[in-house]
Amino acid sequence: MTATATATHDLWIGGEWVPAASGRAIAVHDPATGALLAHVAEGDERDADRAVRAAADAYRGWRRTPVARRAELQQAVAALMRRDAEEIGRTLTLELGRPLGAAVAEVRRSADLLDYFAQEGLRLRGEMPLLGEPDERVLVVQEPLGVVVAIAPFNYPITLLLMKVGAALVTGNTVVAKPAQDTPLSTLHLARLFGEAGYPAGVLNVITGSGPELGEALVGHPVPAKVAFTGSTAAGIRIRRLAAETNKRVTLELGGQCPAIVCADADLDVAVPALVRHAYANSGQFCYRVNRMYVARERYDELVDRFAEGARGLRAGHGLEPGVDLGPLVGERIMATSAEHVADARARGARIACGGERLTGEPFDGGCFFAPTLIADATPAMKIMREETFGPVVGVAPFGDCEEAVALANDSRYGLAAYVFSRNLRTAWRIAEELEAGSVWVNDIHRSLHSVPFGGVKQSGLGREKSRHGLDEYLEHKTMYLGL
Missing domain, CATH: 3.40.605.10 (Aldehyde Dehydrogenase; Chain A, domain 1)
Known part of the structure; x- marks a missing residue:
């Protein structure tokens, strides 16, 4: 067929x-x-x-x-x-x-x-x-x-x-x-x-x-x-x-509104590619994607710069073309949420580190393409940090200590998945235990395995x-x- x-x-x-x-x-x-x-x-x-x-x-x-x-x-x-x-x-x-x-x-x-x-x-x-x-x-x-x-x-x-x-x-x-x-x-x-x-x-x-x-x-x-x-x-x-x-x-x-915590001792050579890959896979259209990131203050600027560079390096286009990383969003209804979350963040004073708009011109006219977007300096009140985007838009904010990071990550009605990056496995494991999510990935992000349960907590x-x-x-x- x-x-x-x-x-x-x-x-x-x-x-x-x-x-x-x-x-x-x-x-x-x-x-x-x-x-x-x-x-x-x-x-x-x-x-x-x-x-x-x-x-x-x-x-x-x-x-x-x-x-x-x-x-x-x-x-x-x-x-x-x-x-x-x-x-x-x-x-x-x-x-x-x-x-x-x-x-x-x-x-x-x-x-x-x-x-x-x-x-x-x-x-x-x-x-x-x-x-x-x-x-x-x-x-x-x-x-x-x-x-x-x-x-x-x-x-x-x-x-x-x-x-x-x-x-x-x-x-x-x-x-x-x-x-x-x-x-x-x-x-x-x-x-x-x-x-x-x-x-x-x-x-x-x-x-x-x-x-x-x-x-x-x-x-x-x-x-x-x-x-x-x-x-x-x-x-x-x-x-x-x-x-x-x-x-x-x-x-x-x-639904999910999945957080990632990047600690001060995280290996950014590992964390950044994993986060970029998982934030923009399927053009952000899946429930356990990285929707928001919390980064230790001393590594914040570096991560924002490196993440934005990785996002800008992704190629959008028709999925049948070779070398394409991001296809279109499935329709205008899904597209509207990405645009809404960017507009809300701009109005509340966030910085658009990359992307932030619909892609137009050849070969994008006629389709539903949105640029891979990173919203920096996001605050808890912004929609990007509270609502499921289901598109290629990610929010990022700094944190001071691990207790604050966990509190920010858990401040959500959702609890599907979460992600932690730290070279100190004691720190990473303790954070993973505190996170309110059905699945937690530590120092890597990949597809959920067939042999282990998958599902969420809370809503x-x-x-x-x-x-x-x-x-x-x-x-x-x-x-x-x-x-x-």
Whole structure:
């Protein structure tokens, strides 16, 4: 399935491509040029009901399918993803804008994640407590929940969907997936691969749509047992409230406003490249990026200068062009937040060390490009230090001692990730322990690993994804008392 302007892609329900009940379609555009890529079906509450019921019908047989067979099918999809990695990556670059190399890497890492979940599923165990009672035995087992609704955002549409789908399917659940309206094409390609791998009809269903109505129809439907969502905190709170009406389980991976602390003894040759890379990856469009930095006063000017130099060295352009570091933002709505945060900082007296504006002229006209931006001398009242930017804009401020740095970092309603740089591991470890975040990186920043849990505290989420703990989110304990 390639992205072409003449294509209109249907919904994947019950193992078949079916048109939307509404008969309407959504246009998908290249954010780098504004060019039309394709149309996808615009599903509504009727399609949501049809997909949920297909998943419910499939669940009766899927939950009884041996785990070894579920794992085998999941690994087959992973192999097909590697086969099609270049094609899916190209589609992802066209609909999202991310440079091609990074898009292909997402597909391959996501295939690895499916393999990891398949292997972890084979290691699931029940337990039998040793009660010492002569005529009684107790067996504790884990069972699938039922139908799972998986809602993924635009920024990492493959990985963030398969965090949910991979864990749900190998544990015996069935899934109705809803991709973001900006990036549905790569997910529809995935649906085709699940069919090609031999999954029974209805085990995975993919429906596309625009606006909140389709998602609310899925979340509010009485049949699903769980909702797994990645997106904004505001949307997550709405989903949790609606899911509570039917007592659904939820896993929510929500917004972040992630701090980095650079101590006086930090190795800036290590810290600066890591911070620049993680602040501007995917043009800043991910939840655990570095959004704000706190730097020891005696190293502050040096870090600002070196960070700004690194940011200015990044090349923006169409993601299919070689050598491009930053693609466009996915749309004008996302672009507006970056501009708003820069304008707010300027009005409050901050210094724009680099960037600070939309990129115009060739080859940027027609697209949503924003220059890599560093806001220096930021204060706690500024939006860049309090709100999630989701764009290539970073704030930086000095601190006096470690206690002040930790207090500034924790002064947030978010708690997804945080970062510490110090040559003194005692100092770094103590700071890491004090930071209110679900994950903390010390002296390096890289992608979260598949084998460890990922998620946030405070208003950054509920529950965990990845690792064996991610599988637990899709299982229910059952205790069986056996009288002998």
